[in-house]
Each structure stands twice: as C-alpha cells, then as structure tokens.
Amino acid sequence: GAVVSQHPSWVICKSGTSVKIECRSLDFQATTMFWYRQFPKQSLMLMATSNEGSKATYEQGVEKDKFLINHASLTLSTLTVTSAHPEDSSFYICSASSSSEQFFGPGTRLTVL
Amino acid sequence: AQTVTQSQPEMSVQEAETVTLSCTYDTSESDYYLFWYKQPPSRQMILVIRQEAYKQQNATENRFSVNFQKAAKSFSLKISDSQLGDAAMYFCAYRRPFGGMRFGAGTRLTVKP
Numbered sequence: 036g037a038v039v040s041q042h043p044s045w046v047i048c049k050s051g052t053s054v055k056i057e058c059r060s061l062d063f064q065a066t067t068m069f070w071y072r073q074f075p076k077q078s079l080m081l082m083a084t085s086n087e088g089s090k091a092t093y094e095q096g097v098e099k100d101k102f103l104i105n106h107a108s109l110t111l112s113t114l115t116v117t118s119a120h121p122e123d124s125s126f127y128i129c130s131a132s133s134s135s136e137q138f139f140g141p142g143t144r145l146t147v148l
Numbered sequence: 149a150q151t152v153t154q155s156q157p158e159m160s161v162q163e164a165e166t167v168t169l170s171c172t173y174d175t176s177e178s179d180y181y182l183f184w185y186k187q188p189p190s191r192q193m194i195l196v197i198r199q200e201a202y203k204q205q206n207a208t209e210n211r212f213s214v215n216f217q218k219a220a221k222s223f224s225l226k227i228s229d230s231q232l233g234d235a236a237m238y239f240c241a242y243r244r245p246f247g248g249m250r251f252g253a254g255t256r257l258t259v260k261p
Contacts, residue, residue, distance in 0.1 A: 067246065069248040069249070071248075071249075073191075077253075077254075078239060078251045078252065078253050078254050079193075079239070079249070079251045080251075081248040081249060081250065084247070084248050094248075126191060128191075128193065130193075130248075130249070132246070135181075135245065135246075137243075137249065139192070139193035141190075141191070141192050142191050142192070
C-alpha cells in the first residue's frame, strides 16, 4: 500500500510559539490531503481538507487562522499551529488521497507546555 | 451532516470466538463509502475493510466481514476466530467520494486468552 509520513512524530513546545507539522506522500501524488485531530481516548475529528494549489477547506468550528494549512505540492502538506496553547495539545493525523483511496500517516503528538 | 454512531464503547471476546461490532450512520447521500479501521496503541490507523454503498454484496477480508444494510443505514463488523492481535480500538467511518472521513466514537475490543 501507499506510504504517508509525518514529521515530527512528537513535538513539545512552549505556549505562544508556532509549530509546523509535515505530511508527505512518499510513493504517490496526493491531490487531496486531510488533517484530523484526536484527543486522548476520543475519536478522530476532521479538521480540514487541502487540495494542491488551492486554499484549504476547514470544518465548522476549526479556526483557519490558528491552524494554517499549506498544500504546495502533490506530495507535501503542512499544518502550522500558530500561537499554540495547552488546549491545542493533541494527536494530529494526516491522510493523503490519490483517487478513491486514502492513506493515513502515523500521526504527530503535540504537547504544549 | 453525516454522523456515525458506535453504541458499544467496549466489547470483549474469547480467543477463537466471534464478535460483532455495531455501527449506524446517517446520510442523505446515495454514493458513499464505509470503512472499519483498527487503531492499536501505536495509534497508526489500519484499514480493516471497506464497503462501497453501491455494492449490495457484503465485503469480506479473511476473518473480517461486514453486514451492510443500506436501507437501515447499518454497517456492522464481524470478526471470526478472534486472535490476541485483534485487540485494539475499532472505528467505523463514512465518507463521500473524495471527501474526508467521519468517524464514530470507537469500540475498544479486548480479546481474552
């Protein structure tokens, strides 16, 4: 199956700083990438959909100015958590899609102190 | 809006026995996909089985099979000959073509030796 990577796998940052998470499709071109967040012992919640070369579409309740998404190429999407606060601490997972299939990355654990 | 409901927060099964996990969903769409994902402690999302809504035949993957009742909007997962390695969180998911996933709350499956 197709491989999707995320970097970093784990990050700790201070409150008020910004953190960038990368999502890469390693062996296929992803026209669409999705970002999810998962709080401890909860389910995955879709945050946004990003299509290569266009602005991301955010789900209701997700602040687009706080969670900046860039999908500059067919193999890379980035999620930047701006001015992070402890309540942003979560597990962030991306998925990449080439057609009808979606493939999940391994996730990034963000801890904001 | 599409919603996915998993009414069993926890399930337990004896090794080698069969267990069924329940899932219902709500949508007004006619074309969509349904999935069961397994999430072990590593939190990597692993696709167990998928079902296209237009297919009447229930999907099967080795020991895993689904009972897809489109009119009732029900999509249960049956695991036969349960193994210790099947223990994990299981998420039912829905998505429209080219859309992001909508996940249920999850069912934690325990397998007893």
